[in-house]
Amino acid sequence: MSNDIITLTVPAKPEYVMVARLTSAAFASRLGFDIDQIEDIKMSVAEAIILVLNQVVRPMELLIRFENLNEEIHIDISGQGEWVESNVSVQDIDQAQLSRYILGSMMDNVEFKTDNGIMRAVCMHKGCGGSN
Amino acid sequence: MSNDIITLTVPAKPEYVMVARLTSAAFASRLGFDIDQIEDIKMSVAEAIILVLNQVVRPMELLIRFENLNEEIHIDISGQGEWVESNVSVQDIDQAQLSRYILGSMMDNVEFKTDNGIMRAVCMHKGCGGSN
Amino acid sequence: MVVLKEKFKSETNTWCISLDGEIDIYNAPELKERLHKLIEQHPGNIILNCENLTYIDSTGLGVLISALRRVKEYDGQITIKNLKPYIHKIFVITGLDKIFTIEVQEV
Amino acid sequence: MVVLKEKFKSETNTWCISLDGEIDIYNAPELKERLHKLIEQHPGNIILNCENLTYIDSTGLGVLISALRRVKEYDGQITIKNLKPYIHKIFVITGLDKIFTIEVQEV
Ligand SMILES: Nc1ncnc2c1ncn2[C@@H]1O[C@H](COP(=O)(O)OP(=O)(O)O)[C@@H](O)[C@H]1O
Ligand SMILES: Nc1ncnc2c1ncn2[C@@H]1O[C@H](COP(=O)(O)OP(=O)(O)O)[C@@H](O)[C@H]1O
Numbered sequence: 014m015s016n017d018i019i020t021l022t023v024p025a026k027p028e029y030v031m032v033a034r035l036t037s038a039a040f041a042s043r044l045g046f047d048i049d050q051i052e053d054i055k056m057s058v059a060e061a062i063i064l065v066l067n068q069v070v071r072p073m074e075l076l077i078r079f080e081n082l083n084e085e086i087h088i089d090i091s092g093q094g095e096w097v098e099s100n101v102s103v104q105d106i107d108q109a110q111l112s113r114y115i116l117g118s119m120m121d122n123v124e125f126k127t128d129n130g131i132m133r134a135v136c137m138h139k140g141c142g143g144s145n
Numbered sequence: 146m147s148n149d150i151i152t153l154t155v156p157a158k159p160e161y162v163m164v165a166r167l168t169s170a171a172f173a174s175r176l177g178f179d180i181d182q183i184e185d186i187k188m189s190v191a192e193a194i195i196l197v198l199n200q201v202v203r204p205m206e207l208l209i210r211f212e213n214l215n216e217e218i219h220i221d222i223s224g225q226g227e228w229v230e231s232n233v234s235v236q237d238i239d240q241a242q243l244s245r246y247i248l249g250s251m252m253d254n255v256e257f258k259t260d261n262g263i264m265r266a267v268c269m270h271k272g273c274g275g276s277n
Numbered sequence: 278m279v280v281l282k283e284k285f286k287s288e289t290n291t292w293c294i295s296l297d298g299e300i301d302i303y304n305a306p307e308l309k310e311r312l313h314k315l316i317e318q319h320p321g322n323i324i325l326n327c328e329n330l331t332y333i334d335s336t337g338l339g340v341l342i343s344a345l346r347r348v349k350e351y352d353g354q355i356t357i358k359n360l361k362p363y364i365h366k367i368f369v370i371t372g373l374d375k376i377f378t379i380e381v382q383e384v
Numbered sequence: 385m386v387v388l389k390e391k392f393k394s395e396t397n398t399w400c401i402s403l404d405g406e407i408d409i410y411n412a413p414e415l416k417e418r419l420h421k422l423i424e425q426h427p428g429n430i431i432l433n434c435e436n437l438t439y440i441d442s443t444g445l446g447v448l449i450s451a452l453r454r455v456k457e458y459d460g461q462i463t464i465k466n467l468k469p470y471i472h473k474i475f476v477i478t479g480l481d482k483i484f485t486i487e488v489q490e491v
Contacts, residue, residue: 030410104450241335
C-alpha cells in the first residue's frame with residue numbers, strides 16, 4: 014500500500030479524545046493491523062493526547078497526523094493554536110507516569126517534543142509485525 | 146455544547162471512506178444523536194464522498210469538516226488537491242441517483258457545489274430532533 | 278474481502294448466498310465479480326440472506342442491481358431475506374424495494 | 385455518563401460494583417466522584433466487577449488508585465474481578481497489578 018496520510022483536528026477537550034481513538038482504530042484496521050495491535054494504537058493515541066492536555070498549560074486544538082510508511086503506522090499528536098492555563102492537579106502529574114509506561118510498552122518508538130518543560134507533541138510509530 | 150469543529154483529511158481512495166464513516170459516527174455520538182440518526186449521518190458522509198469520487202475527474206484528497214451549530218451537525222465534504230481523470234463507468238453515473246435519494250432522505254438539507262458539471266463539494270446538515 | 282457464503286441448490290435451481298458484514302465502495306467491485314461468476318456458473322434464481330449484513334452503500338446496491346439485470350435476462354429472480362430494518366429503509370428510500378423481492382427480518 | 389451498578393453487602397461490609405463500558409478522560413471525573421461518595425457512605429471493601437469493562441485509560445486507572453488510597457486509610461481492600469485479558473495487560477504494564485488484588489476473566 015502506498016504512503017498515505019490522514020490528518021484529524023479536534024478541539025482539545027476530553028470529549029473528543031474518543032473521536033481520535035476511533036479514527037485511529039479505523040485507519041490501523043485498514044492498514045492490516047490485528048485486533049490487539051489496533052487496541053494498542055487506539056490506547057496510545059489517547060494516552061499521548063492525555064499527556065498534552067493534562068499540563069499546566071494546554072492547547073486549544075489538537076492535530077493528529079497518521080501516516081503509513083514502510084509497513085509501519087506513524088502517528089504525530091501535537092497541540093495547536095493558543096496555549097492556555099489549565100487547572101492541572103497533582104494527580105494529573107502522577108498519572109503522566111502511567112501514560113508513559115503505556116506508550117512505551119504499546120508502541121515501537123515514542124518521542125516527546127518538549128519546550129520549556131511543556132509537552133508540545135508526541136511522535137510515535139508501530140510496525141505491523143511489531144514487538145507487541 | 147459550544148460550537149466545535151473537527152476536520153479530517155484522507156486520500157481520495159475507496160479504502161478510506163470507512164475512516165470518514167467512523168469519524169462521523171464518533172462525533173455524532175458525542176453530540177448526542179441517537180443510534181438511527183448516527184447511522185444516517187455515517188451513511189450520508191459515505192454517499193457524499195462517493196458522489197465526489199465517482200466522476201470523470203476526481204480529487205487526490207478529501208477534506209471533511211464537521212461542526213456542531215445550533216443543535217445541528219453541519220458537514221462539508223470537498224475534494225482537495227489536484228483533480229485527475231478517473232475511469233468512471235455508466236454504472237457509477239446511474240448510481241449517483243441512488244446517492245442523491247439517500248442524502249435527500251437522511252439529512253435535513255443538502256447542497257451540491259458544482260463547477261462545470263463537476264461536483265466539488267457537498268454541504269449538508271441534520272438536527273438532533275431532525276425529520277428522520 | 279467480502280464475506281460471502283454460497284451454496285447452489287440444484288433441486289430448486291437456486292443460489293443461496295449469505296452476505297455478511299459491510300458492503301461499501303471499497304469491496305463492492307469484488308462482490309460484483311463474485312456474483313457475476315456465480316451467475317455464469319449456474320444461471321439460476323438467487324436468495325440473498327442478509328441476516329448479518331450490517332451496512333450497504335449505493336455502490337453495493339449498484340452491484341445488486343447489476344446482478345438482477347443478469348438474472349432477469351433468463352427470467353430469474355433475486356429474493357432478499359432477513360434485511361435489518363435500517364438497511365431495509367435504504368431499499369425503500371431508493372425505490373429498490375420495488376424491483377427486488379424483499380423479506381424483512383423480524384425484530 | 386459512567387455506567388456503574390452498585391450494591392452494598394453489609395454481611396461482608398463490601399461494595400459490589402460493576403464497571404461497564406469505557407472509562408476515559410471524559411467520564412473519569414464522574415466515576416471518581418461516585419466512587420468517593422460510595423466510600424463515604426459505607427467505608428467498606430470494594431469488589432469491582434469488570435466483566436463488561438471494554439476500555440480504561442490512565443485517567444481511569446488514576447481514579448481507581450485514588451479510591452484505593454481512601455480505602456487503605458481504614459485498612460480496606462479493592463478486588464478487581466473478571467478483567468478482560470487486554471485490559472489486564474494495562475494493569476501489568478503500569479505495575480498496578482501489584483497494588484490491586486486482581487482476578488482475570490477466564491477465556
Ligand atoms: N432503479 C434504478 N435506480 C437507480 N439506479 C439504477 C436503477 N436501475 C439500475 N440502476 C443502475 O444501473 C447499474 C447497473 O448497471 P449494469 O449495466 O447492470 O452494470 P453491469 O453492466 O456492470 O452489470 C447499477 O449500478 C445502478 O446504479
Ligand atoms: N503506583 C503508582 N503509579 C503511578 N501513579 C500512581 C501510583 N500511585 C498513585 N499514583 C497516582 O496518584 C493518584 C491518586 O492520588 P490521590 O492523592 O489519591 O488523589 P485524590 O486526592 O484526588 O483522591 C492517581 O491518580 C495516580 O495517578
